[in-house]
Amino acid sequence: MMDRRFFSLGVGALVLSACGANNVAAPAAKPRVQSVPNAGWDAWVDGFKARALGQGISQSTINTAFRGAGYLPIVIERDRNQTEFKRTLEDYLAIAASDERIATGKQMLGRYSSLLSQLEARYGVPPQIVLAIWGLESRYGARRGDIPVISALSTLAYDGRRGAFFEKQLVAALKILQNGDTTPANMTGSWAGAMGHTQFIPTSYLAYAVDFTGDGRRDIWSDDPTDALASAAAYLQRSGWVRGQTWGGEVGSAAARSATPVSIIQPQKPGPQFAVFKNFSVIKRYNNSDSYALGVGHLADRIAGGGPLKTPFGPDANGLTLNDRKELQTRLTKAGYDTGGADGVIGSKSKAAISSYQGANGLTVTGEPSVALLQRLRG
Numbered sequence: 001m002m003d004r005r006f007f008s009l010g011v012g013a014l015v016l017s018a019c020g021a022n023n024v025a026a027p028a029a030k031p032r033v034q035s036v037p038n039a040g041w042d043a044w045v046d047g048f049k050a051r052a053l054g055q056g057i058s059q060s061t062i063n064t065a066f067r068g069a070g071y072l073p074i075v076i077e078r079d080r081n082q083t084e085f086k087r088t089l090e091d092y093l094a095i096a097a098s099d100e101r102i103a104t105g106k107q108m109l110g111r112y113s114s115l116l117s118q119l120e121a122r123y124g125v126p127p128q129i130v131l132a133i134w135g136l137e138s139r140y141g142a143r144r145g146d147i148p149v150i151s152a153l154s155t156l157a158y159d160g161r162r163g164a165f166f167e168k169q170l171v172a173a174l175k176i177l178q179n180g181d182t183t184p185a186n187m188t189g190s191w192a193g194a195m196g197h198t199q200f201i202p203t204s205y206l207a208y209a210v211d212f213t214g215d216g217r218r219d220i221w222s223d224d225p226t227d228a229l230a231s232a233a234a235y236l237q238r239s240g241w242v243r244g245q246t247w248g249g250e251v252g253s254a255a256a257r258s259a260t261p262v263s264i265i266q267p268q269k270p271g272p273q274f275a276v277f278k279n280f281s282v283i284k285r286y287n288n289s290d291s292y293a294l295g296v297g298h299l300a301d302r303i304a305g306g307g308p309l310k311t312p313f314g315p316d317a318n319g320l321t322l323n324d325r326k327e328l329q330t331r332l333t334k335a336g337y338d339t340g341g342a343d344g345v346i347g348s349k350s351k352a353a354i355s356s357y358q359g360a361n362g363l364t365v366t367g368e369p370s371v372a373l374l375q376r377l378r379g
Contacts, residue, residue: 035071057178076155079156096136123236132299146188150187169202172205172206180216262276271311271312318370320369331377346369350369
């Protein structure tokens with residue numbers, strides 16, 4: 001699988017949205033999916049259809065796939081407005097292993113225990129790792145994406161910024177339809193074409209998805225997550241997952257002492273150090289990001305009953321600790337300014353609440369948290 005930050009840490013963002021941006025438990029907002037007439041897209045599609053025929057896609061598949069497809073401005077809007085910022089590891093882990101995500105993961109561990117045991121027996125990947133990937137990629141299936149994939153990929157391929165890549169994904173999506181795994185109506189996903197419970201892009205689906213239910217279709221889109229979870233486990237296995245080995249752990253923990261680690265990493269200073277093993281690199285094959293792999297590993301440990309990290313992160317650039325930021329959000333909410341929750345991550349909703357409070361109280365409106373603001377709220 002390619003470096004999937006383009007999809008899921010954008011989605012992460014989409015999927016890992018903090019209380020300061022979108023509450024974890026909130027339902028997915030309906031995207032403004034509305035196709036519009038576009039003569040340039042029409043002409044591009046005509047040319048693409050000929051190229052698709054040359055790559056083994058049947059005329060009937062092409063006709064069915066593009067019936068009702070159209071140019072989607074919202075896809076270009078989202079592509080152009082990807083936020084170029086890097087969360088601190090502390091913020092990332094606060095979102096990835098939020099109380100809600102841990103609690104839901106434990107519920108899913110009970111609900112799908114039999115399936116997860118079968119997956120571990122076949123692929124060697126522990127249940128909590130599969131669940132953590134599911135939790136980060138789609139909030140355990142709550143946010144699978146509902147943008148038509150054929151329309152999204154053809155819009156992006158026509159737009160040209162990464163035209164060759166998205167055309168390759170579009171051909172792969174047509175092969176999926178031609179194989180009968182799903183229908184154009186059911187083939188929905190993120191704005192950039194990542195699909196299903198575990199957010200596979202089409203080329204990765206073709207390479208790694210499995211039919212674990214045995215019904216003849218590799219169905220990662222339906223409410224039943226069986227094939228999607230099996231596909232994620234199969235992907236990790238084929239990427240080199242070492243059966244019986246942990247991903248790693250905080251330095252000093254039992255997991256970190258279980259064998260000789262590949263390396264010791266400390267992504268944020270001050271902050272915890274992590275001893276990581278080969279399976280950490282395997283998780284990065286799913287998404288080439290240390291933060292993502294640590295998020296999966298830490299969430300997996302918490303789902304399995306482990307505790308929080310022992311080493312604290314230091315105060316942020318504003319002099320506030322995570323607990324300070326949680327207190328700030330809690331006090332703003334009690335004062336009538338909705339931050340969307342109190343996870344300690346200052347996102348857009350928290351900043352809007354701060355701005356409203358500052359404006360209503362005659363303060364300079366910055367939208368930024370501060371020690372002085374927290375002290376004022378404490379009264």
